[in-house]
Amino acid sequence: MLNVILVVIAAVVLLIMFHPRLLKNVSWQTTLxxxxxxxxxxxxxxxxMLASVIGVYSPLAVIVIVVLAYAIxxxxxxxxxxxxxxxxxxxxHPWIYKIDFxxxxxxxxxxxxxxxxxxxxxxxxxxxxxxxVDAFGWERTLTTIIIVFIAVTGFLRGLGGLEKLEAYAMSxxxxxxAALLIGVAVYDYNFIQSEQQLVFDIxxxxxxxxxxxxxxxxxxxxxxxxSRFLGEKYHADMRVQTMRRAQxxxxxxxxxxxxxxxxxxxxxxxxxxxxxxxxxxxxxxxTALPLMLIVAAVMSQFSAGVADTVGAGGLASxxxxxxxxxxxxxxxxSVFAIALIWTADLLEIIAxxxxxxxxxxxxxxxxxxxxxxxxxxxxxxxxxxxxFATLATILAFVVLFAIPAE
Numbered sequence: 001m002l003n004v005i006l007v008v009i010a011a012v013v014l015l016i017m018f019h020p021r022l023l024k025n026v027s028w029q030t031t032l033x034x035x036x037x038x039x040x041x042x043x044x045x046x047x048x049m050l051a052s053v054i055g056v057y058s059p060l061a062v063i064v065i066v067v068l069a070y071a072i073x074x075x076x077x078x079x080x081x082x083x084x085x086x087x088x089x090x091x092x093h094p095w096i097y098k099i100d101f102x103x104x105x106x107x108x109x110x111x112x113x114x115x116x117x118x119x120x121x122x123x124x125x126x127x128x129x130x131x132x133v134d135a136f137g138w139e140r141t142l143t144t145i146i147i148v149f150i151a152v153t154g155f156l157r158g159l160g161g162l163e164k165l166e167a168y169a170m171s172x173x174x175x176x177x178a179a180l181l182i183g184v185a186v187y188d189y190n191f192i193q194s195e196q197q198l199v200f201d202i203x204x205x206x207x208x209x210x211x212x213x214x215x216x217x218x219x220x221x222x223x224x225x226x227s228r229f230l231g232e233k234y235h236a237d238m239r240v241q242t243m244r245r246a247q248x249x250x251x252x253x254x255x256x257x258x259x260x261x262x263x264x265x266x267x268x269x270x271x272x273x274x275x276x277x278x279x280x281x282x283x284x285x286x287t288a289l290p291l292m293l294i295v296a297a298v299m300s301q302f303s304a305g306v307a308d309t310v311g312a313g314g315l316a317s318x319x320x321x322x323x324x325x326x327x328x329x330x331x332x333x334s335v336f337a338i339a340l341i342w343t344a345d346l347l348e349i350i351a352x353x354x355x356x357x358x359x360x361x362x363x364x365x366x367x368x369x370x371x372x373x374x375x376x377x378x379x380x381x382x383x384x385x386x387x388f389a390t391l392a393t394i395l396a397f398v399v400l401f402a403i404p405a406e
Contacts, residue, residue, distance in 0.1 A: 002183065002286050003286050003287055003288035006179040006182065006183045006286055006288055006292070007179070007288055007292075009178060009182060010175045010176050010178065010179040010292060011175070013174065013175035013178045013179075014171060014172065017170075017174060017175060018171055023167055026234075026238075027238065027241070027242060027245075029163050029167065030227075030234050030238055030239065030242040031242040031246050031249075032163065032166045032167055032170050032246075032307075033163065033166060033226050033227065033230060033246075033307050033311070034223060034224045034225075034226045034227045034242070034243050034246035034247070034307070035246040035249060035250055036170050036223075036303035036306065036307035037222075037223025037224070037226045037304055037307035037308055037311065038221060038222070038223035038224055038246060038247065038250040039170075039173070039223075039253065040220075040223065040300055040301070040303075040304035042254065043177060043253055043254065043257045044257075044275060044278050044293070044297065044300075045273065045275060045278065046062065046217065046220050046221075046254055046257065046258060047257060047258045047261040047262060047265050048261075048265045048268055048273045048278060049217050049220070049273060050214075050217060050258060051200050051202070051262060051265045051266070051270055052203075052270035052271070052273065053210050053213045053214060053217070054202075054210060054214070055198075055200040055202055056198050056200065056262070058258050058262060059255070059259050059262075061214060061217075062254055062255050062258040063255055065214070065217060065218050065220075065221060066221065066251040066254055066255060067251075068394065069218065069221040069222070069224070069247065069251070070247050070248075070251060071387070071391055072224075072361050072391055072395070073224045073225075073243060073244070073247045074387075075365050075368050075388060075391060076225050076227070076228055076243065076361075077240045077243060077244065078371070078372075078384070079228070079364055079367055079368055079371065080227070080228055080231075080236050080240055080243075081236055081237075081240060082368075082371045082374075082375065083096065083367050083368065083371045084231065084236065086371060086374065087100055093370075093374070095370055096367055096370045096371060096374075099363055099366050099367050099370070100364075100367050101319070102363060103359070103360045103363035103364055103367065104315055104319050104360075105319075106359045106360050106363070107225070107315060107356065107360040108312065108315060108316070108319075109352075109353065109356045110353045110354075110357045110360065111308050111311055111312035111315065111333065112333055112336045112337050112340060113340060113346070113349055113350060113352070113353035113356075114305075114350075115147070115305050115308045115309055115312065115333060115337040116147075116337040116338075116340040116341050116346055117346045117353070118301045118302075118304045118305040118308065119143045119147055119301065119302070119337075120139065120140075120143045120346055121275075121301050122143070122146065122298055122301035122302055122305070123138075123139045123140075123142040123143040123146065124139050125276065125294075125297055125298065125301070126142070126298055127139055127142065128276065129276075140341050140342055143341050144341060144342075146302070146305070147305075147334050147337055147341075148338075150162070150165070150305065150306055150309055150330070150334065151309070151330050151331050151334035151335075153165060154309060154310075154313060154326075154327060154330030154331070155327045155328065155330055156327075158327050159230070159232070159233050159310060159313075159314075159326060160233075162306055162310050162330070163310075165302075165303075165306050166303050166306050166307060166310075169299040169300075169303035169306065170299070170303045172295065172299045173296050173299040173300050173303060176292045176293065176295060176296035177253065177257075177296060179289070179292060180282065180292070180293065180296070181256055181257065183282075183285045183286040183288075184260045184261060184263075184264060184282065184285045185260050186285065186286075187263065187264065187284060187286075188260055188263050191263040196263075198262055198263065198266055199266055200265075200266055200270065201270065202270055203271065209403075211401075212401045212403045213402075213403055215397060215398045215401060215402035216354065216398075216402040216403050218358075218402070219354045219357055219358060219402070221250065221251075221254060222357050222361075223304070223307065223308075224243050224246060224247050225311070225361070225364075226307055226308070226310060226311035226314075227239040227240075227243035227246070228311075228314075229310075229311050229312075229313075229314025229315045229317075229318060230310070230314055231314070231318070232314060232317060232326050264281050264282060264284055265278075265281070267281055267284065268281055275297055279293045279294060279297060309330055309333055309334065310330075312329065312330075312333040313326040313327070313329035313330040313332075313333060314326050314329070316328075316329030316332055316333065317329050354402070355398075355399055358398040358399045358402065359399050361391075362392055362395035362396055362398075362399055365388050365389075365391050365392035366392060368388045369388045369389065369392070372384045372385055372388060
């Protein structure tokens with residue numbers, strides 16, 4: 001009976017998400033790009049990642065991570081409103097321009113790697129479930145085909161075309177996530193009624209090592225910065241509003257998913273976390289969930305890949321000062337992503353890409369400090385200074401010491 005109810009819930013949510021009024025809502029469409037990038041596959045992996053580090057204290061940790069990410073998003077929103085106008089005149093504000101340029105260079109590397117990584121995960125996950133063995137490069141071939149499809153869509157139909165891909169993928173993903181959270185909540189209720197205790201078999205580590213690993217997990221919730229590069233189509237106020245909404249929605253999803261998934265996560269091998277194992281484990285709650293989550297996992301990787309392609313294309317256009325359109329930027333990013341897929345070990349360089357994301361946020365804090373000094377007569381000057389400086393210090397720690405959770 002529960003399986004039928006969960007399928008019905010997913011179908012109802014999907015119908016709502018596919019309602020023409022919502023699909024044509026500009027504000028919602030602008031929300032989907034950062035939301036797609038933030039969520040990615042994070043709603044599945046963050047619970048076991050946190051549990052592998054600090055066990056039963058995972059809910060507290062995810063709240064701290066979400067709040068910190070929201071504060072970093074506040075820096076990006078500040079820069080959208082106050083830094084972007086100054087960046088149009090690089091001669092009048094050379095330091096702001098140079099720092100932002102270096103930040104964008106780091107983010108370019110991160111985006112290309114992220115697109116290749118997300119879509120490679122999609123291909124690997126899908127092929128494994130279909131029973132294909134990657135003896136002849138099937139994974140790389142399928143990933144290349146997907147990237148070419150995204151690139152051609154972006155080139156021919158622009159940002160609007162890619163936003164439609166995001167809308168369909170995210171609608172499917174969110175409808176399944178809704179069913180997942182309800183199904184697992186029922187499992188949790190029975191778990192609590194049975195008076196069982198959460199028990200996590202986690203490796204003994206020093207508090208410093210745990211801090212380094214939690215710093216790495218912070219980067220799971222990145223992606224909100226994509227709003228920064230939608231200026232070719234959307235004005236600053238719209239991007240600020242929708243980025244804030246995307247962070248709030250994703251924040252709630254992350255916190256709730258960590259809390260409700262812990263009773264299931266304790267059955268996983270936390271020393272070797274795999275998405276496929278997480279998907280299978282949800283069958284403890286309802287037998288329909290694993291199949292539904294296979295679709296959700298594929299959609300999450302696809303939507304995240306599209307969102308980062310959108311961000312990278314907008315970044316390329318902004319960095320070239322409009323000489324390269326976003327449509328052509330999508331092609332450039334895709335070419336580099338394909339080159340990475342066929343020449344590099346993505347698992348080895350994804351850690352570098354994560355540091356590049358952290359470096360971008362750090363440099364954006366520095367940009368915000370310069371811009372805040374430009375507006376030093378504002379009554380909130382010292383409050384902003386303290387906020388930006390504190391976040392810059394935290395991000396410097398992440399850049400230097402973060403290590404991936406095992």
